[in-house]
Amino acid sequence: MVKKNYWLMKSEPDAYSIDDLARDGREPWNGIRNYQARNFLRDSMQEGDLALFYHSNATPPGVAGVMKVVSGPEPDELAFDPDSAYFDPKSNPDDPTWIQRPMEFVKKFPRFIPLKELKEDPELEGMLVVRKGQRLSIQPVEKEHFDHICRLGKG
DNA sequence: GCCAACGTTGGC
């Protein structure tokens, strides 16, 4: 049994929110156009890993719930669609630059946890998402931090 | 709307 990893994945709720995932049940996480985030998606994530669903560019920003990695890496088809905002003419279908991961809804927290609260919590010191100016849309999270945030979300 | 903190691009 491989050790489970934990993640935080950002989405702008205007584009796709935890409620959208609750409705859809399962959704490919695509449109990632940053190499570091791509590498996490492609190389580090394992089926069964859990991820915090983070609402970015929201009022307020914060963690809304939990989802699960349910499959291996797949080519991000948006990169091949000239009509998509995520079209990348440099991505070759035979060797895709960008990849996606199917994610599955696990739960929406009874209590949304705003970023402000994460920043003020001494238990979460050192967590990437509380660092000023960090922009990475897919981040590894320590199990202790993940568990603590789940407790906070219970209300 | 502002702006800090990046990441990317392209000239040299």
Add this chain to the structure above:
DNA sequence: GCCAACGTTGGC
């Protein structure tokens, strides 16, 4: 390979 210009992210 350097680095300035530019674009994007995302909190505030």
